[in-house]
Amino acid sequence: MSSVLFYDPVCGEPYDTRTLRERAMGGSEATLTRIADALGAWVIQHNRTEDWERYRRPQRLAGITSIVVHRDARVLALLCEQYPAARPYLWLHDRFHPHSKRARWLAAVAVTPLQRVVTAVCVSDSQRAGVEATLHSLGLASRVRTLTIYNPVDDALAPDATPVDETKLVFFSSPNKGLDFTLDAFGALRRQMPDLRLIVGNPGYKADRTAAGAGVQFLGAQPQARMHAEVRSALCTFFPNFVIPETFGLVFAESHALGTPVLTHDCGAALEVVGDPQQVLPLTRACRLYEGTFGHLPPAWRRAPARLAAAAGLFDAYVERIHAWRAGSRPQAAPDPRFRLSTVTAQWRSLLSA
Numbered sequence: 001m002s003s004v005l006f007y008d009p010v011c012g013e014p015y016d017t018r019t020l021r022e023r024a025m026g027g028s029e030a031t032l033t034r035i036a037d038a039l040g041a042w043v044i045q046h047n048r049t050e051d052w053e054r055y056r057r058p059q060r061l062a063g064i065t066s067i068v069v070h071r072d073a074r075v076l077a078l079l080c081e082q083y084p085a086a087r088p089y090l091w092l093h094d095r096f097h098p099h100s101k102r103a104r105w106l107a108a109v110a111v112t113p114l115q116r117v118v119t120a121v122c123v124s125d126s127q128r129a130g131v132e133a134t135l136h137s138l139g140l141a142s143r144v145r146t147l148t149i150y151n152p153v154d155d156a157l158a159p160d161a162t163p164v165d166e167t168k169l170v171f172f173s174s175p176n177k178g179l180d181f182t183l184d185a186f187g188a189l190r191r192q193m194p195d196l197r198l199i200v201g202n203p204g205y206k207a208d209r210t211a212a213g214a215g216v217q218f219l220g221a222q223p224q225a226r227m228h229a230e231v232r233s234a235l236c237t238f239f240p241n242f243v244i245p246e247t248f249g250l251v252f253a254e255s256h257a258l259g260t261p262v263l264t265h266d267c268g269a270a271l272e273v274v275g276d277p278q279q280v281l282p283l284t285r286a287c288r289l290y291e292g293t294f295g296h297l298p299p300a301w302r303r304a305p306a307r308l309a310a311a312a313g314l315f316d317a318y319v320e321r322i323h324a325w326r327a328g329s330r331p332q333a334a335p336d337p338r339f340r341l342s343t344v345t346a347q348w349r350s351l352l353s354a
Helices: 017-022 027-039 073-082 101-110 125-137 179-192 224-232 250-257 270-274 285-294 299-311 316-329 341-353
Strands: 004-008 042-045 066-070 087-091 118-122 144-148 165-172 197-202 216-221 234-238 262-265
Touching: 004 027, 017 027, 027 042, 027 250, 027 341, 066 073, 073 087, 073 101, 087 341, 101 118, 118 125, 125 144, 165 179, 165 224, 165 316, 179 197, 179 234, 179 285, 179 299, 179 316, 197 224, 216 224, 224 234, 224 250, 234 250, 234 316, 250 262, 250 270, 262 270, 262 316, 285 299
Parallel strands: 004 042, 004 066, 066 087, 087 118, 118 144, 165 197, 165 234, 197 216, 234 262
Antiparallel strands: none
């Protein structure tokens, strides 16, 4: 679809197909790359200085009929002026509420005389509900229509014969998505099961600020293929994140595609994507209170509160679940057809061809 342009005005550095194969990469950027490549679409990034195949520095392209703006609505007005015949789409990957900056940006654009309805593409029904409530509160429901298209997982990802190491848990996400809390919880797990290990990787756009504790190995920023190899052999992806609720949670979908269950909280889109209550724990008021009280502390200063919280039973649900999974009740995980790249690409193709 050489008439489609994906425009990324917020990426920290340029990326393309090569980046996805060779380096660590954020989930939303990886998703854009997979979809654009599958569609044969153009990609322009605000900070790109050299053209490579369909990935271009800022410039005017001929024949564009659809513009998909990544995250930041502020460039919609300019792009609609540059491409007056093109249909505008805003691809939302983040949380969206009336006081968020992204909602304010969209509100500022939607009241301009664009003479076109903007379509907001959400990555889960959970996120979409929040977006629609925000649009109604801002009086924008008639100017912005919404729909859901899930993020994709490569069709080639599937379980294989890799043996499961019941002593190994993995965390592969941005460290600001609850890594400090995860490490506190892992400390409680390891005091009960001293052979446990936690392997930590991240997509590279935020550095780990936590010193490694007992049983924790930090891999740093890793290409997706490297982290997938770690996930395949893990007992589970241990991701008790509620600090920044996932609007989709590629970590969930990819783990299942590799045959590995996850242990997380019923927060954001987790249950919608995971689909198995055995892998999704309730989010308690005690967890929120603990993180609200101690979340601002440097990692080393959290150790004493974490031990007190463990003694009070805050982390017992994780201990019980991991004990049970090691004892033979580990859930079966498999690729979800809703998230197959071929399925998601077909939905994008249908949307952009309408």
